[in-house]
Amino acid sequence: MAKEPKLAVIPLGGLGEIGKNITAVRFGENIVLIDCGLMFPEEEMLGIDIVIPDITYLLEHKEEVLGILLTHGHEDHIGALPYVLRQINVPVYGSKLALGLVQGKLKEHNLLDQVKLQTVKPRDTFQIGPFKVEFIRVSHSIPDAMAIAIHTPVGTLLHTGDFKIDQTPIDGEVIDLPRFAALGEKGVLVMMSDSTNVERPGYTMSERVVGNSFDETFRQAQERIIIATFASNVHRLQQAISIAYEYDRHVAVVGRSMANVVQVASELGYLHIPEGTLIDLDEAARLPKNKIVLLTTGSQGEPMSALTRIAMNDHRQVDIIPGDTVIISATPIPGNEKLVTRIIDQLFKLGAKVIYEAVSGIHVSGHPSQEELKLMLNLIRPKFFIPVHGEYRMLKKHAELAREIGIPAENIFIGENGQVFEFTRRYGRMAGRVTSGKVLVDGLGVGDVGNIVLRDRKQLSQDGILIVVVTMDKQKNQVLAGPDIVSRGFVYVRESEILMEEAKNKVKVALDKCCTRGISEWAAIKSQVRDDLGKFLYEKTRRRPMILPIIMEV
Ligand SMILES: [Zn+2]
Ligand SMILES: [Zn+2]
Numbered sequence: 001m002a003k004e005p006k007l008a009v010i011p012l013g014g015l016g017e018i019g020k021n022i023t024a025v026r027f028g029e030n031i032v033l034i035d036c037g038l039m040f041p042e043e044e045m046l047g048i049d050i051v052i053p054d055i056t057y058l059l060e061h062k063e064e065v066l067g068i069l070l071t072h073g074h075e076d077h078i079g080a081l082p083y084v085l086r087q088i089n090v091p092v093y094g095s096k097l098a099l100g101l102v103q104g105k106l107k108e109h110n111l112l113d114q115v116k117l118q119t120v121k122p123r124d125t126f127q128i129g130p131f132k133v134e135f136i137r138v139s140h141s142i143p144d145a146m147a148i149a150i151h152t153p154v155g156t157l158l159h160t161g162d163f164k165i166d167q168t169p170i171d172g173e174v175i176d177l178p179r180f181a182a183l184g185e186k187g188v189l190v191m192m193s194d195s196t197n198v199e200r201p202g203y204t205m206s207e208r209v210v211g212n213s214f215d216e217t218f219r220q221a222q223e224r225i226i227i228a229t230f231a232s233n234v235h236r237l238q239q240a241i242s243i244a245y246e247y248d249r250h251v252a253v254v255g256r257s258m259a260n261v262v263q264v265a266s267e268l269g270y271l272h273i274p275e276g277t278l279i280d281l282d283e284a285a286r287l288p289k290n291k292i293v294l295l296t297t298g299s300q301g302e303p304m305s306a307l308t309r310i311a312m313n314d315h316r317q318v319d320i321i322p323g324d325t326v327i328i329s330a331t332p333i334p335g336n337e338k339l340v341t342r343i344i345d346q347l348f349k350l351g352a353k354v355i356y357e358a359v360s361g362i363h364v365s366g367h368p369s370q371e372e373l374k375l376m377l378n379l380i381r382p383k384f385f386i387p388v389h390g391e392y393r394m395l396k397k398h399a400e401l402a403r404e405i406g407i408p409a410e411n412i413f414i415g416e417n418g419q420v421f422e423f424t425r426r427y428g429r430m431a432g433r434v435t436s437g438k439v440l441v442d443g444l445g446v447g448d449v450g451n452i453v454l455r456d457r458k459q460l461s462q463d464g465i466l467i468v469v470v471t472m473d474k475q476k477n478q479v480l481a482g483p484d485i486v487s488r489g490f491v492y493v494r495e496s497e498i499l500m501e502e503a504k505n506k507v508k509v510a511l512d513k514c515c516t517r518g519i520s521e522w523a524a525i526k527s528q529v530r531d532d533l534g535k536f537l538y539e540k541t542r543r544r545p546m547i548l549p550i551i552m553e554v
């Protein structure tokens with residue numbers, strides 16, 4: 001009997017975590033990828049810029065990869081593209097806006113003229129190998145977000161991407177519920193759906209709500225208005241710009257990523273800026289304060305962002321002036337709460353009026369709450385269901401919702417990154433795992449920083465470092481000069497002269513000990529120094545700095 005054809009769905013990122021979304025869809029010896037995103041580093045990943053998915057599995061099947069399909073232009077869906085395309089150069093399919101943002105990235109990485117970018121629109125369908133791919137409009141916190149249906153010989157896979165159901169979107173482009181219903185009617189084999197907001201009951205509010213709150217704030221503001229939000233939230237920017245225009249204010253953009261998005265989005269026709277509304281910061285400085293709106297990034301309290309610098313009096317061009325109204329139009333991503341509240345405190349101290357989510361309807365989420373998730377499940381009624389884009393408890397909760405609407409428990413799969421989900425016309429199952437994980441990017445280094453480097457960075461960050469330098473005569477095994485001790489981040493040396501003197505003596509004693517015992521291996525001498533000095537410092541200070549003995553040989 002011929003082997004039954006199988007569809008394999010292999011999330012390499014975005015399962016058990018929020019971020020670095022990437023899923024391989026494999027049929028026979030053909031693979032398409034859905035999204036290719038990055039994740040921002042966790043607090044303990046000291047010095048790391050971004051985190052990208054481990055694509056070992058794809059490199060092992062490099063010849064089979066036919067293309068990358070993008071649901072939308074958020075970093076957690078496109079951010080790893082330059083790194084992946086450098087190794088697997090295949091066409092990328094996405095909306096005009098998503099590809100506009102991708103272009104900027106490819107340019108930075110000198111890859112722009114090497115990669116084929118194919119613009120797609122909602123309801124476009126086309127064939128890639130054995131896959132008939134279809135894009136379907138959804139609502140989200142960036143324009144032109146799309147779900148992706150992949151029709152295969154064994155059935156249809158539907159990936160919702162990030163979505164919400166906004167019935168009154170800013171651009172009038174409503175989520176394509178009729179198409180979802182039609183797909184459901186025809187039958188969907190597997191659905192993967194966004195779990196980010198599954199813990200929230202009810203419905204996520206329409207983006208339009210934010211416009212009303214903006215209006216209220218603009219009416220009351222006597223002086224300058226500063227709005228911080230995600231650069232990619234083009235609809236939010238549009239609302240800010242439109243209301244500024246209504247209130248006869250000019251808009252200036254602060255921060256590179258915000259300026260980039262405003263430029264790309266207005267060039268591509270996603271952002272409509274009335275003539276003369278957009279001005280630069282110099283001009284803004286000359287106009288009366290009640291004529292000005294500043295648009296800035298930094299709604300997450302990111303240390304290097306414009307808003308943080310402004311709040312810390314560290315921005316070259318913008319200071320807080322008492323009477324400013326600052327709107328923080330975003331919710332802190334879990335983990336960023338502290339950063340954001342510190343910024344809010346700081347802004348208040350400088351005399352600004354700060355409006356943030358905890359006290360007003362100044363932000364709505366781009367992700368679906370429980371009732372929207374149930375609606376999507378009910379429209380599609382998939383045979384098999386895989387909750388994605390969420391930490392473990394969220395996947396669990398989403399699975400519960402699927403049970404509630406009548407999908408049998410055995411047809412719902414909760415997995416981790418690297419899990420292979422296998423489907424035929426008859427059955428679905430979890431079928432083994434492939435390599436998956438995190439690759440850390442630091443500066444130009446991709447993957448060279450691993451656990452050992454991070455452990456060192458952690459130790460350095462906690463108790464600092466002592467460098468012990470000693471010059472020795474290799475032949476006679478004798479100390480010629482030193483030891484000298486240099487330290488950073490351990491103690492304030494000028495106030496610890498006695499301690500440092502004692503430390504030097506400890507090193508001398510350790511070296512003498514080596515001499516009398518006839519130990520002449522550099523490695524053994526170093527480890528003696530490290531042990532004895534470490535013990536001494538711990539006794540004296542209860543600290544464990546990194547100790548780095550250097551022996552200069554004469
Ligand atoms: Zn998104
Ligand atoms: Zn996302």
